[in-house]
Amino acid sequence: MALRPSRLVWRSIVSDAKPTTPDKSSPEAIAAPGVRTRIANQLNWSGGSRLRKIILGSLTAIGLAGLFAFWSYLGHVTVVDVPVVTLDVAWQALDQRKFEEARNVISEIQRNPSGLTDFGSYLYILGAVKSYQADKEWSDDRKRATHLIAARYLQKARELGVPEQREGELIYLLGQSLVYGNQPQEGIAILQESLQTLSDPPVQLRRLLTEAYLNLPNPKLAKALEQNRYLVSDESLSDSERDDALLTHSQILLQLGKLEEATTFINSLDNNKVYQAAKDTLLGRLALAQARTAKPNSAERTALVDSALKDFREALRQDTLHGRVRRQAMVFIGECYELKNDYPAAIAEYDNIGNSFGDTSESIVATLSKARLLQQTGRPDKALVAYRSVLESVGEPVTYVNPLLPFAQLRKMLLQAHSRFVEDRNFEQAMALVEHFASLFDPTTVTELRGITHVAWGEANLEEASKAQRRHSTESLQTEGRYHFRSAGRAFQTLAEMRFATVQFTDDLWAAAENYYRGHSYTQTALVLDEYLHHEARTRRALALLRYGQSQLAVGKMKEAVAALEECIEMHPRDASVYAARVACAQAFLALDQPEKAEALLVSNITGDTLRPESPEWRESLFLLGTHLHESGEYAESIKVLEEAVARYPTAPQALLARYTIARSFHSAAEQPAKKARLAKTENERQKNRKIRDHNLESALENYQDVQRRITLGGHADESLMTKALLRNCYMMQGSVLFQLRRYEDARKAYANISTLYQHEPFVLESFVHIANCWHRLNQPLNARQTIAQAKLVLERLPGTVNFKESTNFSRQQWELLLDEMAQW
Incomplete structure (x- = not known):
């Protein structure tokens, strides 16, 4: 049986739960004994058996569930009763x-x-x-x-x-x-x-349309004026609304250049203090517009500018709010200083606006004007900083609104700034400005400007190279110029990809090919021209075939060059490009060892009826034909053609080499009569051939000396590797001719010039050998041995890294053996 607590224990528990000092007069105190008694009785009753406990627990659970259901019902009723949103x-x-x-x-x-x-x-x-x-x-x-x-x-x-x-x-x-x-x-x-x-x-619709027309990238001022005219004539407007409409109307008329009408509307404004600053600004703008139409540096212009300045300063005084009217008046004050040619004051005013008013519309206009003045006064670096500041302030075009500077005008001024940088040859600043155009201009415009800048930069480099006095400077400028042409080629090639589906596609390809060609990037030239010829069937096709053939010729692809050039010659016989194609094709045939075809093409250019001697193709054909005849062993014909060429074109780039080739032809022409003189069976025949030989040798000597003088007296001795090689060869060949003429002392002196001028180059060893031979012919073996000893000393001093076979026929070891053997003579 379960144990249960005694009544004494329950009483003790109940008594412990009671307050120590109850207020017997309160209702709670009166009711408390009954409630507690009932609870105690229930607990006492439930403790009597386990069944009773189960019954009491079940009744309690049922009561709580009912209470929860009741409150849920009340909540549901409350929600349903809330008014439904519609x-x-x-x-x-x-x-x-x-x-x-x-x-x-x-x-x-x-x-x-x-x-x-x-x-x-x-x-x-x-x-x-x-x-x-x-x-x-x-x-x-x-x-x-x-x-x-x-x-x-x-x-x-x-x-x-x-x-x-x-x-x-x-x-x-x-x-x-x-x-x-x-x-x-x-x-x-x-x-x-x-x-x-x-x-x-409604009035709001007219006002909104007026504002919309004014906010276009290219504002439609006439349409804005038309809509605003309805507002000005609307008698239902309040005084403030009417003044706003009159202000807008006056501003539009000023922008349209209708100064007389603008004056009428400005004067019709009431003398309202609220609008007085705006009215003064308009009066200043009117005077400023009239000053722009007046003669520069005239008293009329000066008076109008002073009047405008007075109005703008009054506007500053009237604008106590320091708002938009004040900022605009400050911008126009800067423009007044510009008209007075006081550029430092204008720059200072614009700079003050930019520093004081952040990224406001007026600050953008002022900073742009400051950049323009800095550029005009020869400060491109500071101008570039200002232009960058403008571009950063403008941000995205979709958020740009500026009543003083519409978006189209902003873009126009930035393009003018780029053009000014290019014209002033500030190419670094021009390129830096283009790189910041991406936010305001589409990618095709930016890429095209990049290409245009590189082209101008490259042309400037080549122009400077043509005026440079030192060979190193010339080569450096030419290299830089070609780099910029290649960069332009890449830009236009990218532009062509961007505009593939437009009519400009083939023009962009052509610009890319031309600049690659000028930059000596012949492989890229051929690739771009191949695509150009695939897409373009008519325009510039002959010239494209010529450039393609010339590019293939430059990279050593002679057969491909011949194919393209022959197509140009055969398919476009009336095009001006055919003459240059003949020259290039002749060069390719010569490289392919087909001299007859080459000579036929060159003769066609020279003897044809359409090409005149003044043309560059006629000149190039003549020089190339003379060189070809020399290499073919037809020395007399070569001399005849090249003498005509240098007589016609004495200052041509090919003239110096042609004169040297004439000397070489005379020199080589002496070999045949010298051989006949040695084999002659009669004295008459021998003397006859010796006379021809000596005549050719004397002519060769004369021409070698002429080339030498032109190089040394012209100050071109250090211009290029070819010029240096020609000068060295002239000295050597003079010695050779004099030796053949048996003028050994003169020959020794000619060779001595080389040993003096070129002591640190391997080919000087050949001059020592020739000098030793001259001493032997002069029957002075001691001097010959001293010369060989001197040659050995020079050989020892030459660096071990020198490649002897680049300028001589022997290696270092072979020269050592040769000099050792000659020392024993």
Whole structure:
């Protein structure tokens, strides 16, 4: 049996639970003994057996469950009794301008997707709320962004449809959001539609259209004036609204250059203190516009500029709010200083505006003007910094709105700045400016400007190279110039890829090929021209085939060159490119060891009726034909052709080498009569051939000396590797000719010049050998041995890294053996 507590124990527990000092007069104190007694009795009863405990626990659980069910029922009844939100409630809130309540109602409706039916109305309400909220934003950027969000809602609402009585308001709000979201072109289209549907358009619609036309990238001033004219003539406007319209009208007339009409409207403004600063600014702008039309440096211009300055300074005094009117007046003060040619004062004024007013519209205009003046006054680095500041302040085009500087005008001024940098040959600044254009210009424009800059840079380098006095400077400038042409080629090739589907595609390919060719990147030239010829069937085809053939010729692909050049010659016989194609094709045939075909092409150029001697192709054909005849062993013909060439073109780049070739032809022509003289069986025959030999040798000597004098007296001895080689060879060949003429002392002196001038080059060893031979012929063996000893000393001093076979026929070891053997003679 279960134990249960005695009554004494329960009494003790109950008594311990009682308050120590009860207030017997209170209701709780009176009722407490009964409740406690009942609880005690229940507990005492349930403790009597296990069954009783189960019964009491079950009754308690049932009671709690009932209580929970009761409260759930009450909660359900309460929820059901809440008024149901509907679209009408949202419309009512919107009409009462309770925008937050309207948005909350739509949000509540959206929680029950099954009940959504009129999607257009929901989106319209959300768009309208956003449009109204945009006006409360604290910054212009946030206002534009919010208006764009509203425009998206409203556009979708229009597509889905709204109640007919709401359509007019929808169109107006959509147009307003697009205009204030910096999409004026789209906004104008919507507002014009609204204008056509309304018989009596509201004032707000006219004002909004005026603002939209003024905010276009290329403002439509005439249309803005037309819309604003309705506002000016509307008698229902308040005084402040009318003054606003008159101010706008005057500004538009000033921009249109209608100064007399602008004067009339400015004078019609009331002397209202609120608008006095704006009126003074307009009067200053009027005087400034008149000053621009006056004669430079005239008394009239000076007076007008002073009048404008006075008005702008008065505007500064009147504008106690230090707002937009003040900023604009400061910008125009800077322009006044420009007209007075006081550029330092103008720059200082513009700099003050930029430092004081952050990224405002007026600050952008002032910084851009400062950059322009810095560029004009020869400070390109500072100008570039200012231009960069402008570009950073402008940011994205979609957010740009500036009544003083429309977007199209901004782009135009930046392009003019780039052109000015290029014209002044400030190519580094021009290229740096182009690299910052990406935010305002499309990629094709940026790439094209990059290519144009590289082309101008390369041409400037080549022009400087042609005027340079030192060979190192010339070669360095030429190398840099070719680099820029190759960079231009890459830019135009990229541009062609961007404009593949446009009519400019083949023009871009051609520009890329031409610049690759000028940059001596012949492989790339051929690749681009191959694509050009694939896409272009008519324009520049002959010239493209010529360039393709010349490029293949430059990289040693003679057969491909011949194929392209022959196509040019055969398929375009009347094109001017055919003459240069003949020259290039002749060079390819010579490389392929087909001299007859080469000679035929060159003769065609020289003897044809269409090409004149003044043309570069005729000149190149003549020089190339003379060189070919020399290499073919036809020395007499070579001399005849080359003498005509140097007589016609004494200053041509090929003339110096042609004169040397003439000397070599005379020198080589002496070999045959010398051989005949040795083999002659009669004295008459021997003397005859010796006379011919000596005549040729004397002519050769004369021409060698002529080339030497032209190089040394002309100051070109260190110009190029070819010139240096020609001078060295002239000294050597003079010694050789004199030796053959048996003028050994003169020959020794000629060789001695080489040993003196070229002591640190391997070929000087040959001059020592020839000098030793001259001493032997003069029967002075001691001097010959001393010369060989001197040659051995020179050989020892030459660095071990020198490659002897580049300029001589022997290696270092072979020279050592030869000199050792000659020392024993």
